[in-house]
Amino acid sequence: MTYRWFLLVMALATVGAWTVWIFVIHSIDPVHTALLGFFLFYLSLFVALLGTAVLLGTLVRLWARPTEIAHRQTTRAFRQGILLSGLFLGALVLLSFELLRWWSAFLLILFFALIELLFVTQKRPQ
Numbered sequence: 515m516t517y518r519w520f521l522l523v524m525a526l527a528t529v530g531a532w533t534v535w536i537f538v539i540h541s542i543d544p545v546h547t548a549l550l551g552f553f554l555f556y557l558s559l560f561v562a563l564l565g566t567a568v569l570l571g572t573l574v575r576l577w578a579r580p581t582e583i584a585h586r587q588t589t590r591a592f593r594q595g596i597l598l599s600g601l602f603l604g605a606l607v608l609l610s611f612e613l614l615r616w617w618s619a620f621l622l623i624l625f626f627a628l629i630e631l632l633f634v635t636q637k638r639p640q
């Protein structure tokens with residue numbers, strides 16, 4: 515029963531993060547804003563993407579492997595959500611500076627894939 519409350523809180527926080535992102539989009543003019551406006555845009559988008567990825571990743575893992583410990587599933591979903599959100603925002607930042615090309619996107623994907631590989635191959639204490 516406790517885990518359902520956790521998923522509900524996570525879903526509400528994700529909806530709140532998307533609401534903040536929409537508010538930032540409608541209230542900040544990108545032409546006249548300073549660095550703070552861009553920082554708020556990217557930070558709110560990162561949190562909203564992270565919440566969505568963690569929530570969906572946790573729900574898919576709970577559905578696919580109901581016997582596995584929920585804490586481990588959420589930990590993996592959180593780690594992969596951070597990496598996926600970082601990948602998306604990294605591509606968005608490169609695009610905003612007009613530096614996103616096929617090879618820079620490939621290097622960005624490779625970078626985040628190597629980080630995930632580092633976590634997956636790490637030995638865990640028994």
